[in-house]
Amino acid sequence: MISDALDLALLQQWVGKTETAHAPIATGTALAMAATLDRRSVPVDLPPLWHWLYFWTAAPQAQLGPDGHPERGGFLPPVPLPRRMWAGGRLAFHVALPLDIEATRISTVQQVDVKKGTSGPLAFVTVAHAIAVDGTLCITEEHDIVYRAAPLPGAVAPPAKPAPQDAMWSRTVTPDPVLLFRYSALTFNGHRIHYDRAYVTEVEGYPGLIVHGPLIATLLADLVQRHLPGATMRSFDFRAVGPLFDTEPFTVNGRLDADGIHVHLWAANARGALAMQATATI
Numbered sequence: 001m002i003s004d005a006l007d008l009a010l011l012q013q014w015v016g017k018t019e020t021a022h023a024p025i026a027t028g029t030a031l032a033m034a035a036t037l038d039r040r041s042v043p044v045d046l047p048p049l050w051h052w053l054y055f056w057t058a059a060p061q062a063q064l065g066p067d068g069h070p071e072r073g074g075f076l077p078p079v080p081l082p083r084r085m086w087a088g089g090r091l092a093f094h095v096a097l098p099l100d101i102e103a104t105r106i107s108t109v110q111q112v113d114v115k116k117g118t119s120g121p122l123a124f125v126t127v128a129h130a131i132a133v134d135g136t137l138c139i140t141e142e143h144d145i146v147y148r149a150a151p152l153p154g155a156v157a158p159p160a161k162p163a164p165q166d167a168m169w170s171r172t173v174t175p176d177p178v179l180l181f182r183y184s185a186l187t188f189n190g191h192r193i194h195y196d197r198a199y200v201t202e203v204e205g206y207p208g209l210i211v212h213g214p215l216i217a218t219l220l221a222d223l224v225q226r227h228l229p230g231a232t233m234r235s236f237d238f239r240a241v242g243p244l245f246d247t248e249p250f251t252v253n254g255r256l257d258a259d260g261i262h263v264h265l266w267a268a269n270a271r272g273a274l275a276m277q278a279t280a281t282i
Contacts, residue, residue: 006080006114006121014077014125019107023054027099029186036182037222045096047225048233048280049218051131051139055105056188067199068190077112079123081147083204084191086213087124088239091141093232097131103138105131110142118158120149144239151205160273161241163266167253169227173219175211175246183215208245216244216276219252220265224280227254228263231282238278244269 030042033053059070072078097103111126124146131139173179180194192199193210200206217238224233244250248270255264265278 006123008112008114011077011079011112011114011123014075014109015112017075017109019075021055021057021105021107022102023105024102025051025054025097025099029053030099032182033186036179036186037219039222042099045098048093048221048236049091049214051097051103052214052218053186054103055131058188064190067204068192068196075107076109076125076127076145079125079147081121081123082150083148085146085148085243086240087144087146088213088237089141089143089217090235090237091139092235093139095133095136095138097133097138101133103131103133105129117148119151123147160269160271163253163268163272163274164255164264165272166255168255169223170251170253171219171223171226172249172251174249175209175244177209177246180209180211180215180246183212187212187214206243206245208247211244211246211250213240213276216240216252216267217278220254220267220276220278221280223252223254223265224263224282228256228282233280233282235281236278237280238265238276240276241274242269244275250275 025046030046030050033050034042057070063071065071067084069084108128109125110128113124115122124144127143129141129143130137177195184194193204193206194212195209197209200209220238221233221236224231244267250267250269252267253265257264261281263280263282265280266274267276269275
């Protein structure tokens, strides 16, 4: 046990817990996402990472926690730390996920761990997802979630890591509240850090609305499609390094390796600090 608040033995009782969800991969939702990303059209198959628009859980209002997420202790373990973030993930795309067909996702709590960080206790939960259509596996994914304590008064943020400077492609994104609201709506994400300025600044102590981790990852994958429209993405691994806020623009950047297979991707804030890094294979 790292602290009195984190009982590892209790939390690890959730390891192996499974959940099955079914969702129609509706064209209308994909069209709304295309509009959100300023894309003119949607291909026949669902673009990489757009499956995050589906399979969400519509928890009753009475079962939501104070942060707007479903109360903990259902499928996910009841980690008693207030800050919850999408830390990263690893995805493999086996078969294209078609539109207007029902897909099945089987989710499994794969790992739970706790550590002592410089800012206090941390809890890490990894969830494995397998998405299939009519028994054919389309996508496998490992999703990392990190929970952390609220910042201590007067705490100093660790120094930011500078982003690479050798981008082949770069796009500037303005994360205004409308963009964040639209993505929250498309993913049925009630987490208040993305739309409730009073909550995110006064309760969680951030300087502004937080840009969704999966939205940043989707913008990185979208950058590949914009510059390599004929390529098929086979895998996508990403890790969040630091938060991005609606208080300033940020950039998504990419560089194709000399092997023509690996694409190095990253997001950076307006001061050039690294916010997310990713690698895609095509």
